[in-house]
Amino acid sequence: ATRRRESVTSAALHLCCTCGVPIPPNPANMCVACLRTQVDISEGIPKQVTVHFCKQCERYLQPPGTWVQCALESRELMALCLKKIKSSMTKVRLIDASFLWTEPHSKRIKMKLTIQKEVMNGAILQQVFVVEFVIQSQMCDDCHRVEAKDFWKAVVQVRQKTVHKKTFYYLEQLILKHKLHQNALNIKEIHEGIDFYYGSKQHAQKMVDFLQCTAPCRSKTSQRLISHDIHSNTYNYKSTFSVEIVPVCKDSVVCLSPRLAQSLGNMGQVCVCIRVTSTIHLIDPNTLQIAEVDGNTYWRNPFNGLCNPRQLEEFIVMDIDIIRDQKLGAGAGMRSNKHTLAEVWVQKTSEMDSNQQYYCRTFLGHLLNIGDLVLGFDFANSNINDEYLNKMNPHHVPDVVLIKKSYDRSRRIKRRNWKLQELAREGDGMDTDDERQYQDFLEDLEEDEALRKNVNIFRDASKIPVESDTDDDGAPRVSLTEMLEELSLTDATGGEGADMMTD
Numbered sequence: 001a002t003r004r005r006e007s008v009t010s011a012a013l014h015l016c017c018t019c020g021v022p023i024p025p026n027p028a029n030m031c032v033a034c035l036r037t038q039v040d041i042s043e044g045i046p047k048q049v050t051v052h053f054c055k056q057c058e059r060y061l062q063p064p065g066t067w068v069q070c071a072l073e074s075r076e077l078m079a080l081c082l083k084k085i086k087s088s089m090t091k092v093r094l095i096d097a098s099f100l101w102t103e104p105h106s107k108r109i110k111m112k113l114t115i116q117k118e119v120m121n122g123a124i125l126q127q128v129f130v131v132e133f134v135i136q137s138q139m140c141d142d143c144h145r146v147e148a149k150d151f152w153k154a155v156v157q158v159r160q161k162t163v164h165k166k167t168f169y170y171l172e173q174l175i176l177k178h179k180l181h182q183n184a185l186n187i188k189e190i191h192e193g194i195d196f197y198y199g200s201k202q203h204a205q206k207m208v209d210f211l212q213c214t215a216p217c218r219s220k221t222s223q224r225l226i227s228h229d230i231h232s233n234t235y236n237y238k239s240t241f242s243v244e245i246v247p248v249c250k251d252s253v254v255c256l257s258p259r260l261a262q263s264l265g266n267m268g269q270v271c272v273c274i275r276v277t278s279t280i281h282l283i284d285p286n287t288l289q290i291a292e293v294d295g296n297t298y299w300r301n302p303f304n305g306l307c308n309p310r311q312l313e314e315f316i317v318m319d320i321d322i323i324r325d326q327k328l329g330a331g332a333g334m335r336s337n338k339h340t341l342a343e344v345w346v347q348k349t350s351e352m353d354s355n356q357q358y359y360c361r362t363f364l365g366h367l368l369n370i371g372d373l374v375l376g377f378d379f380a381n382s383n384i385n386d387e388y389l390n391k392m393n394p395h396h397v398p399d400v401v402l403i404k405k406s407y408d409r410s411r412r413i414k415r416r417n418w419k420l421q422e423l424a425r426e427g428d429g430m431d432t433d434d435e436r437q438y439q440d441f442l443e444d445l446e447e448d449e450a451l452r453k454n455v456n457i458f459r460d461a462s463k464i465p466v467e468s469d470t471d472d473d474g475a476p477r478v479s480l481t482e483m484l485e486e487l488s489l490t491d492a493t494g495g496e497g498a499d500m501m502t503d
Contacts, residue, residue, distance in 0.1 A: 012025075014029060016030055016031040017029045017030055018030055018031070018034040019031060026123050027123045030123075035119070035125060036125070039119045039125065040127075041092055041117035041127050042127055042129045044088050045092075045129075046085060046088060047129070047131055047132065048133075049084045049131065049132070050133070050134050051080070051084065051109065051133045052137075052138040053136065053137060053138070054067060054137070054139055054140040054143055055137055056146070057069075057142065057143055059140060060080055061138065061140070065141075068080065072104065072109075077109070082097065084133070089115070091117065092115040092116065093115060093116045093117065094115055095114040096112075096114040097111060098111070099112075100112055100130065107134065108132060109132070109133040110131070110132050110133070111130070112129075113130070114126065114128050142199055145199070146185065151199065152185055152238070153200055153201060153237075153238060153239065154197075154199075154201045154203070154204035154205075154239040154241065155197050155204070155238075155239075155240050155241070156196040156198070156208060156211075157195050157242050157243065158194050158196070158211065158243045158245065159243070159244050160244070160245040161247045162192075162248070162305065162308070163308045163309075164249045164309055164440075165434065165437050165438075166251075166440065166444065167249055167276055169438060169441040170454075170455075171211070171214065171215060173421075173454070173455040173456065174210075174214050174454060174455075175210075175423065176421050180206070181196075181423055183198060183199075183203040183206075184198060184203075184207075185197045185198060185199055186426065187425035187426065194425070204239060204241055205241070207241075208243060215246075215276070215277075215278065216280055216293070216295035216298055218244055219241055219242060219243045219244070220241075220242045221240070222242075223239045223240065224238050224240070225237055226238055246280065247305065248273050248280055248303075249276060249305065250273055250275055250276055250444055251444075252272070252273045253271075253305065253377050253401050253403070254271055254304070254305055255270055255303060255386050255392070256269045256271060256301075256303055257269075257388050258388070260301040264333060265291060265333025267284045267333060268284040268287065268289075269388060269389075269396075270396075270397065270398060270401065271283060271285070272285055272403060275448065275450070275451065277451075277454075278294070279292040279293060279294045280293040280298065283339065283363055285363050285401055285402070286361045287328060288339055288341045289332060289333050289334070289336075290333070290335065290336045291334075303388070306384055306386055307377045307382075309440060311377060312376065312377060313350070313376060313378055314348070314349045314350075314373055314375060315374050315375070315376050315402070316347055316348075317344060317345075317369065317370055317372045317373075318345045318346060318347050318370065319370060320343070320345075321343045322340060322341070322342050322365050323341040323342060323343060323361075323365075336363065339363040339364070339365070339366060340363070340364075340365030340366035341362075341365055342361070342362055342364070342365030343359070343360075344361070344368065345358070345359055346358050346360065346376070348378075358378075358399045358400045359399065360398050360400040362374075362402040364404070364405060368402075372405060373405070373406040373407075374403075374405050375402070375404055375405075376401055376402040376403055377400065377401045377403065378400055379397055379398055379399055380400070404447070407443075409443075412475055413439070415477075416442070416446075416460075416463070417459065417460050418457050418459055418478050419457075419458055420442075421458065445478070446476045446477060457478060458484050459484070
């Protein structure tokens with residue numbers, strides 16, 4: 001039985017026609033070693049290929065003219081490398097492909113390929129070989145335009161004709177939260193506005209659409225011909241988008257036209273702007289009536305601010321009386337539930353040696369007590385040139401309009417343990433007036449919870465708030481639950497350039 005089994009086994013094996021080694025039968029009658037000496041199925045496939053890489057933006061060239069971002073040993077990089085040799089692999093079958101480790105700074109990418117091909121009388125031969133991809137530096141067109149200082153294709157010019165920058169500070173935080181600044185090539189701060197430069201018109205149009213959704217504004221578009229190729233009939237334009245934001249900021253006192261005031265529910269013409277988001281939020285200090293004015297309504301019936309924050313004066317509350325039941329006339333709009341109507345007698349802190357007091361109505365009845373300091377606008381002693389205010393009945397114009405309660409700014413700065421991110425932009429930096437306006441914006445965030453919902457607030461680890469019983473003056477604060485932890489890229493490595501921590 002043993003002899004019979006050996007004879008059957010030897011009968012199943014054939015001798016190689018070249019070296020005589022017993023092998024299982026195959027159509028070529030040759031062993032694998034001899035077959036590889038006769039046929040090289042990887043012939044015609046390049047063993048060294050060049051891959052172009054842009055060092056500025058860290059992207060690879062995908063012929064003919066597309067630049068893609070790929071991480072080392074990623075599926076995207078493998079697909080890009082295989083496309084480089086796809087034309088030479090039409091007669092073989094790709095079985096497997098994998099990366100071989102190389103030094104990251106060696107400018108080499110090695111890939112092990114496994115292929116199959118039918119050879120000699122239908123025999124299928126499988127072979128494994130290595131292809132080396134050499135990384136060659138080449139600057140892409142986008143980076144080339146940046147280096148040539150001719151890099152932008154479209155610019156968005158945002159303007160607001162007002163002395164205060166509260167609206168710009170708020171837009172800056174919205175842009176940071178939605179990461180719209182990532183596509184901008186450059187951000188330049190200029191007088192009464194800011195410019196955003198983009199490499200494509202689509203990114204600029206996306207920015208304009210975002211501004212129109214977040215702030216009441218209007219826009220215009222223009223373009224300038226840079227070059228023209230008459231042979232290929234291609235044109236090179238530079239586009240300019242001009243966005244004008246309404247010249248009304250938070251805490252501005254405005255005077256509406258009689259027609260607009262009637263359309264908003266017969267509210268008073270003299271109103272206070274309590275917030276500017278996608279619409280202008282107004283409140284009537286005499287009746288607590290509120291209304292919202294969108295961009296289209298504003299440009300049909302424009303109005304300007306009667307005062308700026310520099311003209312606000314400090315008053316002290318001498319007497320206050322809460323108005324419980326205030327009946328509105330026919331056709332009146334909504335009333336605010338967050339404010340309390342009150343009658344107040346105030347006196348300027350700069351005129352404490354006199355007996356001059358002013359009577360007014362205010363929407364700050366829920367915040368004010370006798371002896372509190374409050375900021376307001378003095379109509380009685382001001383010379384205002386406004387079309388609608390000059391036509392009003394003088395008896396309907398208040399002597400004083402109170403804007404907000406005043407707190408000790410030094411104490412608020414001292415105990416503020418949070419901060420905001422800022423856009424990296426070109427400019428002259430902050431002067432004294434800009435710093436004061438920025439502090440006003442931070443105080444507005446502390447006082448308005450609805451405004452904070454659209455802003456990312458980060459905990460400031462460098463500041464330790466000092467708490468004491470004497471510092472609690474009732475000023476609003478940002479709670480710890482509303483703060484985010486700022487991302488630090490040095491936590492995993494223990495510092496920039498340090499070795500990675502391992503177990």
